[in-house]
Amino acid sequence: xxxxxxxxxxxxGLRALLWLPLCLALWWLWLxxxxxxxxxxxxxxxxxxxxxxxxxxxxxxxxxxxxxSSLMLAEDPLRPLVLMLDPLRFTVAxxxxxxxxxATPGLARLERCVQLVWGSALLWLLVTALLLIYVQFKLxxxxxxxxxxxxxxxxxxxxxLPYSALVYYLLGVGRQLAVLxxxxxxxxxxxxxxxHRLLREWWLTVGRAP
Amino acid sequence: xxxxxxxxxxxxxxxxxxxxxxxxxxxxxxxxxALWQLLQGHSAAGVAELxxxxxxxxxxxxxxxxxxxxxxxxxxxxxSLALRWxxxxxxxxxxxxxxxxxxxxxxxxGVVSDAAHGVVWxxxxxxxxxxxxxxxxxxxxxxxxxxxxDPAAALQWRIAAARAGHREAQRTLAEVYRRGGLGxxxxxxxxxxxxxxxxxxxxx
Numbered sequence: 001x002x003x004x005x006x007x008x009x010x011x012x013g014l015r016a017l018l019w020l021p022l023c024l025a026l027w028w029l030w031l032x033x034x035x036x037x038x039x040x041x042x043x044x045x046x047x048x049x050x051x052x053x054x055x056x057x058x059x060x061x062x063x064x065x066x067x068x069s070s071l072m073l074a075e076d077p078l079r080p081l082v083l084m085l086d087p088l089r090f091t092v093a094x095x096x097x098x099x100x101x102x103a104t105p106g107l108a109r110l111e112r113c114v115q116l117v118w119g120s121a122l123l124w125l126l127v128t129a130l131l132l133i134y135v136q137f138k139l140x141x142x143x144x145x146x147x148x149x150x151x152x153x154x155x156x157x158x159x160x161l162p163y164s165a166l167v168y169y170l171l172g173v174g175r176q177l178a179v180l181x182x183x184x185x186x187x188x189x190x191x192x193x194x195x196h197r198l199l200r201e202w203w204l205t206v207g208r209a210p
Numbered sequence: 211x212x213x214x215x216x217x218x219x220x221x222x223x224x225x226x227x228x229x230x231x232x233x234x235x236x237x238x239x240x241x242x243x244a245l246w247q248l249l250q251g252h253s254a255a256g257v258a259e260l261x262x263x264x265x266x267x268x269x270x271x272x273x274x275x276x277x278x279x280x281x282x283x284x285x286x287x288x289x290s291l292a293l294r295w296x297x298x299x300x301x302x303x304x305x306x307x308x309x310x311x312x313x314x315x316x317x318x319x320g321v322v323s324d325a326a327h328g329v330v331w332x333x334x335x336x337x338x339x340x341x342x343x344x345x346x347x348x349x350x351x352x353x354x355x356x357x358x359x360d361p362a363a364a365l366q367w368r369i370a371a372a373r374a375g376h377r378e379a380q381r382t383l384a385e386v387y388r389r390g391g392l393g394x395x396x397x398x399x400x401x402x403x404x405x406x407x408x409x410x411x412x413x414x
Contacts, residue, residue: 052239053235056245056246078278078306159310
């Protein structure tokens, strides 16, 4: 069998071996704080508008965010719930996407740049939404005071009624998607969306191979 | 426009629509701004805004103002004003206000101690599924505080609180089943079950 029909896929694999670690290293060493800053803008706005009945602000302290909730603890004197959030894991979607785009053979320079810019913008929207789902889940976890998925609530009770069992469970499913599934699969799906024609051509080439 | 461009524009419009739809609660926005001012140490401005909102009948502001009068935070301590604002908020079904009003009646804060009145407010909350109120109500039934002692009712509310995830209720329920009490004979299986629930680790 000729090696020629498989070469685009092999080239993709080999280039990915170079670009993915490089992008991950760039992300870890220099870009993660910058990405967190960009995400903070969207999430802070989302918290202010979409979760205004439960939170009134988000503070960034290095790589940790503090969610200032307007939900009060059942303590004397009254004090609000402050949640510590770790948003770093969500930013890994970006280097994965960049690595895949940079590793794709046969793309014109302009096309590659367009994919990088537009793809990053779409990922920013998506990851902001994922973070908001994560914030909502963390709030629900502390409202309902029942361990769910891999998270446990704090021991303090809040002065608010619990969510129904179904809503609580759905928020748990949302948390699994937002934390475990989407940050890894979203860049891959986005890359497939941008390059599906190229992949189809490769597939057909392989199919025609003698 | 490319498909990606159309997708991005659609996403942005969707986000904008949801922002506009959910951001219409002007009182909530003012309330959050007042809390933010208090947090930043601008007590006078924050208190004035809370007072205006409370006067306008906004229950979260009434509750917050009442609790500030109780603790003497940002305001001089004043039991009667605390009771007045908390009671107004409680009448609007504000969860925190109902819980604290019950506690005011038990403690006799700003009012003559009246456990029976406290139980009325606790029961309202317990029936709405608030676990800490269910646990306190169970305690009232167990010890005959503000209500006739009734082991069956105490057990019923203790189980409700335990099922809602109240750790103390789960621990004490395990104790009830271990030693027998509230009209129950000892039941090691139930005791073990509730003890395990109280110490439940993360699922996966």
